[in-house]
Amino acid sequence: MPLHFEDLDVVSEAKGSKSALIVPCNMCPAATVADRENKPFLRIFKDFLKSAPFEEYISTLQDRLMDQGVRSKVFKSNLPHQWFLCMWTAARQRKLQKHARRYDTVIVLGCESATRTVRDSIGSANCKLIEGMETTGIMNTKLSMKFPCNICFKDSKVIPFSPSVKVAQPTNTEPSSTTVAKTNKRVPRLMQATS
Numbered sequence: 682m683p684l685h686f687e688d689l690d691v692v693s694e695a696k697g698s699k700s701a702l703i704v705p706c707n708m709c710p711a712a713t714v715a716d717r718e719n720k721p722f723l724r725i726f727k728d729f730l731k732s733a734p735f736e737e738y739i740s741t742l743q744d745r746l747m748d749q750g751v752r753s754k755v756f757k758s759n760l761p762h763q764w765f766l767c768m769w770t771a772a773r774q775r776k777l778q779k780h781a782r783r784y785d786t787v788i789v790l791g792c793e794s795a796t797r798t799v800r801d802s803i804g805s806a807n808c809k810l811i812e813g814m815e816t817t818g819i820m821n822t823k824l825s826m827k828f829p830c831n832i833c834f835k836d837s838k839v840i841p842f843s844p845s846v847k848v849a850q851p852t853n854t855e856p857s858s859t860t861v862a863k864t865n866k867r868v869p870r871l872m873q874a875t876s
């Protein structure tokens with residue numbers, strides 16, 4: 682039951698930045714991108730546990746940032762348990778804090794919980810935090826396995842959040858000095874925007 686997203690206009694929001702660290706969650710955003718592009722989520726024999734559509738999506742985002750003069754890097758891990766930003770270890774959070782100091786902007790690709798993890802990790806680092814995606818609901822889909830060993834989604838639907846869920850506030854709400862930029866300008870399909 683991954684979450685479903687629409688893209689936000691990250692490139693406009695990052696205008697004026699010199700450098701950006703992209704912090705992607707590799708589960709729900711990757712599922713969203715694979716589903717909307719109607720491509721396999723995982724091709725185990727070819728890419729093992731990397732989702733090729735999401736890798737391409739991030740690479741396109743980096744190219745578009747570069748066109749605006751923003752140098753970017755992706756904060757990656759090869760360890761599967763670090764792929765879900767809502768469940769990061771303390772060590773991973775400390776590592777992000779160290780890396781984030783070298784950038785003036787941090788871009789989160791994930792849900793509000795992912796943003797919370799990143800915001801807590803970077804702490805008082807003097808970074809602009811940009812949310813690159815907006816959660817629109819929960820995916821309902823049928824998993825299918827296609828030859829040779831591709832994991833795909835079929836007959837997907839987006840179940841929207843009820844208004845009460847969407848406005849729910851976190852229980853732990855200590856203030857943070859990091860401001861979060863969230864533009865309402867959606868870019869429904871990043872890949873289309875570049876074509």
Ligand code: SF4
Pocket residue numbers: 683684706707708709710765766767768791792793794795
């Ligand atoms: S951080 Fe959000 S987007 Fe990532 S796996 Fe957790 S719920 Fe999904």
